[in-house]
Amino acid sequence: MRGEPLKIRVFHMKEVTVGNYFYLEADRLIIPDHVACQNPDIEQLTIQVLPPHHHDVRTNTIMDIIPLSAKVLGLMGTGITHTLTGVCVVLCGAIRDGEQMHEFGSTEGILHENMKWNCAGTPKKEDYIILIDMLAKKDCILTRKLCLEMFALADRFIQGIRELLKIMDGRDAVETHVYEEKSHPGKPRVAIVKQVAGQGAMYDTLVFPQEPGGFAGGISIIDMNNMPVLLTANEFRDGALRAMV
Amino acid sequence: MGIGPSTKETTKHYFEDPMVKAFADDPDIDFCGIIIVGTPQDNRMKHLVGQRTAVWLEGMNCSGAVISADGWGNSDVDFMNTMEQIGRRDISVIGLKFIGRQAKFVVENEYTRQVLDINKSAAGIETEVIGENAVAAVDAVKALAAIKLVMRKDHQRT
Numbered sequence: 001m002r003g004e005p006l007k008i009r010v011f012h013m014k015e016v017t018v019g020n021y022f023y024l025e026a027d028r029l030i031i032p033d034h035v036a037c038q039n040p041d042i043e044q045l046t047i048q049v050l051p052p053h054h055h056d057v058r059t060n061t062i063m064d065i066i067p068l069s070a071k072v073l074g075l076m077g078t079g080i081t082h083t084l085t086g087v088c089v090v091l092c093g094a095i096r097d098g099e100q101m102h103e104f105g106s107t108e109g110i111l112h113e114n115m116k117w118n119c120a121g122t123p124k125k126e127d128y129i130i131l132i133d134m135l136a137k138k139d140c141i142l143t144r145k146l147c148l149e150m151f152a153l154a155d156r157f158i159q160g161i162r163e164l165l166k167i168m169d170g171r172d173a174v175e176t177h178v179y180e181e182k183s184h185p186g187k188p189r190v191a192i193v194k195q196v197a198g199q200g201a202m203y204d205t206l207v208f209p210q211e212p213g214g215f216a217g218g219i220s221i222i223d224m225n226n227m228p229v230l231l232t233a234n235e236f237r238d239g240a241l242r243a244m245v
Numbered sequence: 246m247g248i249g250p251s252t253k254e255t256t257k258h259y260f261e262d263p264m265v266k267a268f269a270d271d272p273d274i275d276f277c278g279i280i281i282v283g284t285p286q287d288n289r290m291k292h293l294v295g296q297r298t299a300v301w302l303e304g305m306n307c308s309g310a311v312i313s314a315d316g317w318g319n320s321d322v323d324f325m326n327t328m329e330q331i332g333r334r335d336i337s338v339i340g341l342k343f344i345g346r347q348a349k350f351v352v353e354n355e356y357t358r359q360v361l362d363i364n365k366s367a368a369g370i371e372t373e374v375i376g377e378n379a380v381a382a383v384d385a386v387k388a389l390a391a392i393k394l395v396m397r398k399d400h401q402r403t
């Protein structure tokens with residue numbers, strides 16, 4: 001609602017390493033390099049941490065770049081959200097001896113050659129990258145179901161970080177941003193219309209996931225017959241939209 | 246055709262969206278929100294979702310709208326239709342889309358010239374490099390300036 005502020009608290013990670021379990025401090029994150037996967041379609045799932053400037057790594061096509069953010073209090077667009085900077089997830093995927101997980105234009109190869117760094121939507125060169133690379137079994141077909149399974153699996157792993165992020169002490173945050181939606185009566189009324197993907201495998205968009213930029217609980221625009229949905233600026237800033245292209 | 250790597254907006258892009266950043270805090274406009282609309286497969290639905298978007302903008306009493314798309318090709322049909330539906334209701338409209346040298350419009354109408362190109366690659370092509378052509382702060386500022394100008398012009402005409 002207008003007048004209800006959204007507070008985003010930022011924790012900046014100076015070190016991300018691989019260990020046996022999830023562990024989060026104000027400036028340090030440890031993640032495990034495995035996730036329980038009972039999915040019969042997924043043959044291999046690798047999780048690596050790439051330190052800053054070490055991006056000379058061969059990957060499958062980049063399916064998404066996902067921020068690490070968790071809802072602490074309130075509904076999406078209001079209350080408190082915690083978010084990590086200095087680190088993000090790069091999700092990659094392919095089918096063994098088959099297609100890369102993409103709809104139009106693939107980015108498999110050396111990571112640093114396939115990414116324009118420091119842009120809106122891409123990591124900084126100084127950031128840590130949690131690289132999740134999935135390989136579906138040979139002879140799997142690139143279907144919407146397979147894509148959704150991969151996104152869901154990555155989301156389950158990320159949730160491990162989110163659960164710790166939720167219980168961080170707000171006083172340890174390095175930055176706090178308070179967003180208030182203001183009306184400017186008398187000025188011309190302007191809206192943004194975003195045309196998003198909504199046709200099938202790797203051409204899909206979710207709204208209203210349970211966590212900011214998450215997957216679980218999200219509603220696919222395809223399942224809503226691509227009908228328009230209205231979001232406030234704060235809902236948008238709070239990760240109400242999730243890319244699946 | 247669909248959404249190429251260089252124009253695609255990742256979840257991180259949505260989280261720190263340059264358009265929302267530029268529009269939501271501008272004191273010269275009364276910002277109403279963001280309408281998310283999909284790109285259906287069949288023609289009837291393509292027209293219907295564009296029309297519903299425009300009806301909504303009209304109901305919200307908007308003077309202007311900026312429509313952006315991260316894909317090109319077949320989705321131009323949806324894009325140009327939605328622009329036309331918005332324009333027909335006397336709402337000023339600006340589009341934001343990848344054109345470059347590669348993505349000339351599949352369909353055109355009187356609003357085509359009000360579409361700004363988000364291409365940033367030297368060759369004007371889908372470079373298959375993530376983030377290279379995606380909407381950046383500079384595109385958002387251009388779109389904001391453009392919609393203000395078009396609204397002023399359209400207002401003087403009536």
